[in-house]
Amino acid sequence: MALTPEDVLNKTFTQTQFRRGYDEREVDDFLDEVVAEMRRLVKDSDDLRAQVEDGPTSGAASTGSSSAAAATSIPGDEDGDSAATSAERDELSGRVAELEARLQEETTAREEAERRLAEADDAAAGADAERAEGDETARAAEVDADERVAAAQARAEEAERAAQERIEKAAADADQAEADASARGEAAAATSGSDQMTAAASGEGASASSLIALAQRLHDEHVAEGQSQHDKLLAEGQSQHDDLLAQAQTRHDELVGEGTSERDRMIGEAEEQRSRVLEDLNSQKASIEQSIAELNAFEKDYRSRLKEYITGQLSTLESTGVEVGTSQQG
The missing domain is CATH 1.10.287 (Helix Hairpins)
Structure with a gap:
């Protein structure tokens, strides 16, 4: 089943236990699905470009040449977009890992503070x-x-x-x-x-x-x-x-x-x-709440940017298909 922008927008992950955030494996699997869909779109674009380049008529060839020229720019753009997306994904993944590490440190510090509070209560009881x-x-x-x-x-x-x-x-x-x-x-x-x-x-x-x-x-x-x-x-x-x-x-x-x-x-x-x-x-509570707010903002921004990217890829693919169909009809 093809991946749609709505699937990306409505995708939910299982919340992890004992700490805030989402299951890292589920997030990676979903990103793999997104990458697979992007590769399929790139392959379809390459196939359409090949069809345009192999048009039978001179007019079609002429029209196809312009379409091919336009299509020729698409792979480069797609490759650039793919590289940019990969870099952006790596950056966002690194940011997620950093925020999760900070959250883990804050959780550990909170547990230590709770332990010290229990020791203080024990000391008061001993007094x-x-x-x-x-x-x-x-x-x-x-x-x-x-x-x-x-x-x-x-x-x-x-x-x-x-x-x-x-x-x-x-x-x-x-x-x-x-x-x-x-x-x-x-x-x-x-x-x-x-x-x-x-x-x-x-x-x-x-x-x-x-x-x-x-x-x-x-x-x-x-x-x-x-x-x-x-x-x-x-x-x-x-x-x-x-x-x-x-x-x-x-x-x-x-x-x-x-x-x-x-x-x-x-x-x-x-x-x-x-x-x-x-x-x-x-x-530490204030710091943890700030980290959680940053994670939520990051999640929202990531979903929005991913939706925009996939929508743009689908629009490009549809535009390429329309140009190819027009060339073939001509």
């Missing part, structure tokens, strides 16, 4: 994870500090209870000694019936008074010692409690500060990298 880990560490340190403070308070309370028990025991011993001394004094007074016994009772009473004074002194000493020990243990417990609480708060503040600083730094870096990647993507 969030590290921030959460820092917060968890700070909470654990705070809990540990609270536990240590509670333990110190428990030890202080235990020491206070022990001191109170010692004070109560010393007071009980003093009271018992005082009671024993009073009982012994009363017994001595009841059994005394004479002056000698009275003197003995007086000596015994003095001894009881001394014992009571000793017991009171011991009681006071034990009470004072217990109170001193109580105050000492309470002060030590409070001091240890304050130290532990201050250390825990300091450590908590350090961890929170470090975690916040690291989080802000990593988030800032991730955001900066993400902005750069997005800027690169937008730039």
Whole structure:
């Protein structure tokens, strides 16, 4: 079936996958069809020229000579047009290859930018994870500090209870000694019936008074010692409690500060990298869109020029056929 200008105008190609453009093999096959049709037209023109040159009558020869002269210029023109078309085709093919190479480079660059964007998102997620880990560490340190403070308070309370028990025991011993001394004094007074016994009772009473004074002194000493020990243990417990609480708060503040600083730094870096990647993507997108527009313009221009060329060849062939027919009729 002969190739017509409408076939060239309405020809479509299969779009390639993963990149913009058309299947190179289909384009080459179609161009081969165009070349074959052009060669057929040139052959028909040569045959008609040969018929004109072999005309039987002198008038036909005369007319044919002029037609042949006109036809003689056609092969040269056709050869020139064929060479120009071949050069133009090579130029256009080279331009297509160049645009496809640029498109491939832009696609590769876009994929690289998308990969870098994914890495930036991963870095941001890692920063969030590290921030959460820092917060968890700070909470654990705070809990540990609270536990240590509670333990110190428990030890202080235990020491206070022990001191109170010692004070109560010393007071009980003093009271018992005082009671024993009073009982012994009363017994001595009841059994005394004479002056000698009275003197003995007086000596015994003095001894009881001394014992009571000793017991009171011991009681006071034990009470004072217990109170001193109580105050000492309470002060030590409070001091240890304050130290532990201050250390825990300091450590908590350090961890929170470090975690916040690291989080802000990593988030800032991730955001900066993400902005750069997005800027690169937008730039590459604009470049790819420009390449696609150039390819579309090239396709449209190529179709138009090819249609004009084939139409011109067909017109030349029809004109040659009309001249040959006129010569034969003459």
